[in-house]
Amino acid sequence: MKRGHATAKVLRTLKVHESTYYGRKKREASHTEERASCGLKGRPVPGFSSTNTGRKVADEQIKEWMLELLEGEEHVYGYKNLALCLRRQRGLILNKKKAYRICKELGILQKQRKKTSKHPRRVPRNRTVTGVNQLWQIDIKYGYVIGRQRFFFVLSIIDVFDRVVVGQYRGPVCEAKHVVQTLCRALQERLNPGDNLPTIRTDNGPQFVSKLFGDTCESLEIVRERIPPRSPNMNAYIESFHSLLERDLFSLTEFMTFEEAYEALDRYMDFYNNRRMHGSLKSMSPFQFSKWVMTLEDRSKYHRAV
Incomplete structure (x- = not known):
């Protein structure tokens, strides 16, 4: 078409409906106008x-x-x-x-580095996890929507003892407020009144070193640990889950839209928590193991040293 060929003829040859072609042009023009109205110039940042x-x-x-x-x-x-x-x-x-x-x-x-953090890093200590809701690990993974050429974010919170993913967020952005909202929702759904709060362990991502996240943990009286740089082994349980997510889903599927990616992720999470067998959980799913292990008088065999 840029060479002077008739649009209708080119679309017939490519078997593309005119409504599809002109609809897309209209959306692209609208997006350009929105960026201009917001004072944004040039091509969008790819991310x-x-x-x-x-x-x-x-x-x-x-x-x-x-x-x-x-x-x-x-x-x-x-x-x-x-x-x-x-x-x-x-x-x-x-x-x-x-x-x-x-x-x-x-x-x-x-010039801006003189500011010291209100919430200095607490280095993780060695511990033995003997039951649920004692230690939660949090991390962020990135998925890719090939149809939009954009990343999306998956924030997951895992209970180290039973491997249940107790909270998750997915979206085109992931800021400190999303971490706080996801954590608070997980606490409400997972804990009963009077239960001790879990220790939270994260890496050094910007969401986790933010003032908002630090203030929230402080106000809730939650102990928060940040692993040293280049030591993912100290967050091994959440790293292992995200490796499974990559192997079982992301590496096998090309997502064309964000909605398609989110729906596939939701289906996988239902499978993971309720039905996916784990060798370290006596070939049970996380929820199955969590219910079963609480019936034992002696659970020492399943304590986790972290």
Whole structure:
């Protein structure tokens, strides 16, 4: 059509209905007008970068890596050298312009780093989990909607003892407020009045180091632990669940829309909690194991050292 061919003829050849073609053009024009009315210029931010091998990495994951660098000896670097570290360590294709934007969003440009956190990191301690609702691990995983070329976020909360995913959020963005809402909902649904509150363990993602999340845990009197950088083994149970999610669902399915991805995830979660067998749970599902183990007088065989 750009070469002068009649639109109707091209659409007939491609077997595309005119209503489909013009409907899409109308939606694209509307989206452009919305961006212009909001003062947004140029193409929209894609929300990801790529590695040298072609793997897409969500901006939220890049932010987490940036914060991990600042927890270590790389805290002396500015945004240019932080980007260089990620290129060398992660194979990430990241230019200085995008590195500056990400650091600015995080509030970690060098002149702004003097501010100390109101909620300093509490390092996880070794413990033995002897029952449910003693230790919950939280993490975020990224899915991809190929039809929109956008990531979506899956926030999951797992009980270390019985492997039940007690709370989950999925959406096109995942901010501290979504973490707080999901945690509060899980506490309401999982605990009875008078029950002790679980310890919460997370990594160093921006949602988990935020003031809102820290203030919420403090107001609820929840003990909150953050694992050291580059130590995913300290959050092994949630990491294991997200590996299952990748293997069982994300790696096998190409999602064309967000709605399609969310529906598939909801079906999988019903399967996981209620019917999926686990070798470490005597080949029961998490809910089945949780009910069964509470009937035992001696549960010491199923204590978890973490």
